Amino acid sequence: MYPMKRQTLIALSLLLMLSLTGCWGNKEIEEQTILVGLGMDVAQRSSEEEQLAESGSIYPRKELVTLTFQIIPFQKRQVSSKSDKSSSDLYSNIQETGDSIFQMIRQMANRRSKPMMGHHVKVIVISEELARKIEIDKLLKFVLRDNAIRPSCIVLMSKGKASQVLVSNNSGEIPSLELVGLVENQGKSNNILPSKNLTKLDGIINSGSSFTLQNLASSVDEVAVAGASIIKGKTRKLVGSLSEWEVQALSWIQGSVKGGVLKTIDQGGQTITYEVISEKTKIKSKVEGDKISFEVNVKTIGRLIENWDTRESSENEEYIREVEKLFVRQLEDMMNDVIRKMRDTYHVDVGGFGDHFRIQHPKMWRKLEKDWDSAFTRSEVKCNVNLIIEDTGSSAK
Amino acid sequence: MWKVIVDHFPGWDVVLQAVMLLILPIIFNYLFQWAHTNLRRRNSLKDSGNAGDKSNAAENSSPHEQGQADGQQVMERYEDNLAWLKERATKHCDIHIREFMVGGENRAALLYVDGLYDKTLVDTQVLESLMNKGGEEGHPDDDIPVTKENLLNLILPISQVSDTHQLHQVVEDILTGTVALLVEGVEEVLMLSGSAGNSRAIEEPVSEGLLRGPRTGFTETLSENTALLRRHGRNESLRMTKFKVGSRVKKDLIVAYVEDIANSELVDEVIHRIEAIDLDYVAESGYVEQLIEDNSFSLFQQVQSTERPDRVIGALMEGRVALLLDGTPFVLIVPVTFSMLLQSPEDYYERWIPATLLRLLRFFTAFLAVFTPAIYISFISYNQGLIPTELVVTIIESRQSVPFPSIIEALIMEISIEILREAGIRLPKPIGPAMGIVGGLIIGDAAVNAGIISPFLVIVVAVTAISSFAIPSYSTGITLRILRFLAMFCAAFLGLYGTVLFFILVCSHVARLKSFGVPYVSPMSPFRWNDWKDFIVRMPLKVMNRRPIMMKTKDSSRRDK
Known part of the structure; x- marks a missing residue:
């Protein structure tokens, strides 16, 4: 029976090996909370933090940033300590003030039984005030390096406090997810910029070019898109913002219009509205000696969707040509306005002119690369619009 | 300089890991080889030992018996033969001996086993013809002498008749259903085959039902x-x-x-x-x-x-x-080959596009049957980042009351489903469906309500159970069920990483496996493009004009020209 014994011994030792292994890194889903949104504000302690600090929970830190963590699902345990009346059942916002983003996130382990999980961070909101003070790459260093936070996470700016944007009065809504949905409405409205996720932002920040971030405004009940913030590539700080109107013009320049509205008034002061069906932008750059000039050619097809002037028949070919001209003028004005603002007010290029220049004149670009923003400031930009009203919708009258 | 080189040496832990990586597979390899050779040796030992033994037995045992019984050959006298056979027959209570006269002259005896012989054949063809000796009723033809030739050629209207000189052979054959005829004056014993036994009608096979295709199945005969x-x-x-x-x-x-x-x-x-x-x-x-x-x-x-x-x-x-x-x-x-187990004859009877889709579906179900619970466990316990955010919220809410880790939860449900399935085979037909409902629906629902398992798991278990039944071969279903449990444990150890490792392990095992010299996963490996026509997809019959290359057939073409 000797081999028999040996066999059982081998089998037993194999079993033992199996039982000795643990479940490495096993963390059940219900034992974690999910971080879905991150807000960054200028340091200001929340009331809970004040109370905690008073009762002795202090650690050495410089107070630079206040982070708002939006976590789901909302734990019943936290109800009593929540002062935020606007929180609904699904989520809760917790704030922590400090100087290291990572330390602040880990600090949450001291305050909550269930650890936070970073995989589902959908949105990071930075307040304009903070972006003016602190370089954006410093703020985003941790989220860019962290393995858990996905590169698909979207970065947004807020006019007011970021913590105000991350609330919702409607129960059953998770504000972070709502924000993502809002930004994705780009196809319906051209005053929303194409969203910038961490991957894109990483590249842009490292290339040192200036860029825009979608801005948000919040009222008591609602959050809405509100123009864009301009961050200068050299300083990585916020230099100013564009209005919704200017964002719209910017998206025409960038060729990112996927639909939406162009509105103007006719000679009689009546409203006329153009619905964009397709749009294409070509930017040509020219170099003459030291002088750089750009030519922006916009070609768009759409339909006349509204004209409040009821006397005019939309079937009238002459009227349509007339209206087309009005829209063209309107569009050109818009674009020239925003270009002037970029060039003269903020001295930055956020319209993507640099990219076109780099592709069309790579040699010249290499010389100007270091200080492209000022080179752009010295350039000439001309806008041409070719707008065609294809039809007037289902109704002829 | 020296420091730079030393810096690049890995630490002891890395060396240890590397050594383990090298040694463990070798150990496992030797273990299995040892087990294999052990089995084979045991088999071949018996084989060779017996080959000698048996061949001897086959040749030797009979003379041995003969010596003992002193009458292996058919003896000259009818009485002796009958006596010898009767003596042997007393050991078997179901051997009957019917004695009668052939045409009123020669004594004869029929030997048969109760229940195995064809009664109508014996009654109408054998007894009647022999007693009348082939002539018309009432006019026994006396002219025909009773010889073997005459019996075969003129008297017995039976197709399957053989003769033997060996008396011991007679007994052996009777036991399989033939009827032995011993006639006075004939040197051989005639064996009239006409075993009816009790055979079942040809029915549609229960374990492999089809919608389209012949409704015949093999029987026990x-x-x-x-x-x-x-x-x-x-x-x-x-x-x-x-x-x-x-x-x-x-x-x-x-x-x-x-x-x-x-x-x-x-x-x-x-x-x-x-x-x-x-x-x-x-x-x-x-x-x-x-x-x-x-x-x-x-x-x-x-x-x-x-x-x-x-x-x-x-x-x-x-x-x-x-x-x-x-x-x-x-x-x-x-x-x-593995693909054969997932194919059904119906694939060839249906047109090729639906057949291909069904095949794809079956490959997919095989995957589901093995990996769904494992993926569930890894998602719940390890890789929560891979679940859509909205779903995470619902899962967390539904699992809030569940006290067990997902592996225990999944094991509870999977094992109870296996018990149900096993019990279902044995349940009497009238109770079967009722018990299925009780087991499947009520236990599942009650377990969710009692907070032992989460509703998501019920879906997972149901999908797994149904998928394993979508596989045409029952035995393959069992294989996949065992693999599923292994996959669950792997997922519980290492999450999705463990599941992937398990998948690779299974793949590498299957890739090594051979069935009678044909690689188990061919045409996948070794890759034979031509055989892919009848693998995951089933190409139109007009395209499938060659037999599988992996079979190395003598005639590879399915066409005349």
Whole structure:
């Protein structure tokens, strides 16, 4: 029976090996909370933090940033300590003030039984005030390096406090997810910029070019898109913002219009509205000696969707040509306005002119690369619009 | 300089890991080799020992017996023969001896076993003709002398008649259902085959139902099964060779193959393995399957068993070999590839696009049946980042009351489903469906309400259970069920990473496996593009004009020209 014994011994030792292994890194889903949104504000302690600090929970830190963590699902345990009346059942916002983003996130382990999980961070909101003070790459260093936070996470700016944007009065809504949905409405409205996720932002920040971030405004009940913030590539700080109107013009320049509205008034002061069906932008750059000039050619097809002037028949070919001209003028004005603002007010290029220049004149670009923003400031930009009203919708009258 | 070099040396822990990585596989390899050779040695020891033993036994034991019984040859005198047979028959209470007179002159005796002989044949053809001696009723033809030739040529209207000189052979044959006729004055014993036994009608196979296709299934009678194969089409080259298996209780086993298609090396190998079978009793074709398979340690079956004649014929036409055993409706097909287990004869009867989609579906269900619970466990316990955010919220809410980790939760449900399934086979037919409802619905629902498991798991378990039934072969279903549990443990150890590792492990095992020399996962590996026409997709029949290359057939073309 000797081999028999040996066999059982081998089998037993194999079993033992199996039982000795643990479940490495096993963390059940219900034992974690999910971080879905991150807000960054200028340091200001929340009331809970004040109370905690008073009762002795202090650690050495410089107070630079206040982070708002939006976590789901909302734990019943936290109800009593929540002062935020606007929180609904699904989520809760917790704030922590400090100087290291990572330390602040880990600090949450001291305050909550269930650890936070970073995989589902959908949105990071930075307040304009903070972006003016602190370089954006410093703020985003941790989220860019962290393995858990996905590169698909979207970065947004807020006019007011970021913590105000991350609330919702409607129960059953998770504000972070709502924000993502809002930004994705780009196809319906051209005053929303194409969203910038961490991957894109990483590249842009490292290339040192200036860029825009979608801005948000919040009222008591609602959050809405509100123009864009301009961050200068050299300083990585916020230099100013564009209005919704200017964002719209910017998206025409960038060729990112996927639909939406162009509105103007006719000679009689009546409203006329153009619905964009397709749009294409070509930017040509020219170099003459030291002088750089750009030519922006916009070609768009759409339909006349509204004209409040009821006397005019939309079937009238002459009227349509007339209206087309009005829209063209309107569009050109818009674009020239925003270009002037970029060039003269903020001295930055956020319209993507640099990219076109780099592709069309790579040699010249290499010389100007270091200080492209000022080179752009010295350039000439001309806008041409070719707008065609294809039809007037289902109704002829 | 020295420091730079030293910096690049890995630490001891890395060295240890590397050594383990090297040694562990080698150890496992040796372990399995040792186990294999042990098995084989045990088999071959018996084999060689017995080969000598048995051949001797076959030759020696009979003379031995003869010496003892002193009457193995048919003796001259009728009385002696009858006495000898009667003496032997007393041991068997079911052997009956009917004595009568042939045409009123010669004494004769019929020996048969109760229940095995064909009563109508004996009554109408044998007794009547013999008593009348072939003449018209009432006019016994006295002119015909009773000789063997006359009996065969003039008197007995029976097709299957043989004769023997061996008395001991007589007894053996009677026990299988033939009727022995002993006639005074004839030197041989005539064996009249006409065993009726009790055979079942040809029915649609229960384990392999089809919507389209022949509704025939094999039965327990070997002759009927071979007839079913023959009836599938006239084909001269369909060879059937008979073997006897079982040393104490002998059974017929037929090896069937198409002579001008099947690779002769393959046929030789099959015959060789069958001849090596040494067991006192081979109860069912499952015995044969286990005794001739290549790797007894593998979870995967290397021999396919089927009840459908059309499937067997299809396999024979691809150059495979079928093994039919008496007493079972399950016919074995060798060699087998993994894809065959997921294919159904219906694939060829339906048009190629639906057939292809169904095949894809079956491959997908096989995947589901193995990996759904494992993926559930890894998602819940390890890789929560991969679940859509909205779903995470619902899952967390639904799992809030569940006290167990996901592996325990999944095990509870999976094991209870397995119990239900096992019990379902044994449940009496009228109760079966009711118990299914009680088990499946009520237990599932109650377990969710009681907070033992989460509702998501019920979906997972249900999908898994249904998927494992979508696989055409029952045995494959069992294999996949075992694999599922292994996958669950792997997922519980290492999450999705563990599941992937397990998948690779299974793949590497399957890639090494061979069934009668044919790689188990061909045409995937070794890659044979031509065989892919009938693998995951089923190309139109007009395109499939070659037999599988992996079978190395004698005639590779399915076309005349």
